[in-house]
Amino acid sequence: MNPPVALTIAGSDSGGGAGIQADLKTFAALRVFGTSAITALTAQNTLGVRGVHAAPASFVIAQIAAVLDDLPVASVKTGMLATAATVEAVSALAAQGRLPNLVVDPVMVSSSGDRLLEPAAENAYRHGLFPHAAVVTPNLRETEVLLGSSIRDRDDQHAAARALGDLGAGAAVVKGGHPAGNEPGTAVDVVWDGKETYELRAPWVDTPNTHGTGCSFAAATAAYLAHGEDLRTALASAKDYVTKAIAGGARWHLGAGHGPLDHFGWTRP
Numbered sequence: 001m002n003p004p005v006a007l008t009i010a011g012s013d014s015g016g017g018a019g020i021q022a023d024l025k026t027f028a029a030l031r032v033f034g035t036s037a038i039t040a041l042t043a044q045n046t047l048g049v050r051g052v053h054a055a056p057a058s059f060v061i062a063q064i065a066a067v068l069d070d071l072p073v074a075s076v077k078t079g080m081l082a083t084a085a086t087v088e089a090v091s092a093l094a095a096q097g098r099l100p101n102l103v104v105d106p107v108m109v110s111s112s113g114d115r116l117l118e119p120a121a122e123n124a125y126r127h128g129l130f131p132h133a134a135v136v137t138p139n140l141r142e143t144e145v146l147l148g149s150s151i152r153d154r155d156d157q158h159a160a161a162r163a164l165g166d167l168g169a170g171a172a173v174v175k176g177g178h179p180a181g182n183e184p185g186t187a188v189d190v191v192w193d194g195k196e197t198y199e200l201r202a203p204w205v206d207t208p209n210t211h212g213t214g215c216s217f218a219a220a221t222a223a224y225l226a227h228g229e230d231l232r233t234a235l236a237s238a239k240d241y242v243t244k245a246i247a248g249g250a251r252w253h254l255g256a257g258h259g260p261l262d263h264f265g266w267t268r269p
């Protein structure tokens with residue numbers, strides 16, 4: 001029997017913790033056949049990003065077309081798109097209805113503070129890609145940039161999720177993995193499902209090893225959508241998966257900075 005197939009359109013993280021590498025590990029852990037279109041190479045490790053080499057938008061589209069023309073892709077996840085030209089080109093494909101169950105993680109800055117997106121691409125996200133997404137999954141900082149307003153508390157996080165929905169996505173998740181948005185002890189993400197907001201809650205894991213959390217959450221959402229789950233169930237399953245992967249990563253020491261997650265449960269007692 002064939003496995004479900006998902007496509008990630010994202011950047012390569014040479015350190016293996018985020019980007020394409022995190023996405024493909026997540027897909028494999030969740031029994032989904034992963035395919036990929038690489039938007040940029042990054043020279044990166046757990047300490048930071050040393051360099052970025054973006055692919056031409058035309059070659060990103062060539063990779064996507066090669067996959068779509070041959071394989072039964074059931075869901076698509078975007079991560080680091082790097083340039084405005086790539087965001088626009090991917091948006092054009094999405095507008096043609098070629099990117100099913102589209103999960104858009106608008107990666108802008110790494111946890112080490114390095115820019116992963118041209119500022120000129122922010123508008124292309126707002127007006128080009130978001131209207132074609134089944135769900136968008138920015139973190140608190142990306143949400144503030146996209147909406148041009150600050151998020152100080154949980155009420156703001158709910159209002160922001162609604163405001164992201166107004167940009168046209170089917171649903172929006174404002175992730176709360178950065179301390180400003182969290183009550184102590186709980187990692188709270190706020191979802192706008194097109195009708196109302198609700199919260200995804202999980203125990204906070206006290207660890208520096210959080211490199212690739214956002215990529216893994218979005219990839220897990222795409223994986224569960226590829227399995228045929230509805231969006232609400234897929235988001236809950238993805239939250240559960242990423243929490244376990246973070247808890248596993250808290251048990252190991254890979255690299256001197258923000259270490260990766262344990263995607264396969266290798267550290268599970």
Ligand SMILES: Nc1ncnc2c1ncn2[C@@H]1O[C@H](COP(=O)(O)OP(=O)(O)O)[C@@H](O)[C@H]1O
Pocket residue numbers: 138139140175176177178187188189202203204205206207210212213214215217239242243246
């Ligand atoms: N230390 C942590 N403990 C538990 N959950 C976390 C932790 N850090 C992040 N998360 C969760 O991981 C997911 C990704 O969120 P976030 O880290 O905000 O994304 P990004 O990597 O894009 O900044 C969210 O579900 C968030 O709540």
Ligand SMILES: Cc1ncc(COP(=O)(O)OP(=O)(O)O)c(N)n1
Pocket residue numbers: 010011012013018019020042044079080107109110111112116210211212213214215216
């Ligand atoms: C190539 C690449 N893509 C994305 C990121 C950012 O990853 P993300 O999962 O948003 O996690 P943090 O590491 O920022 O928590 C990246 N660093 N590199």
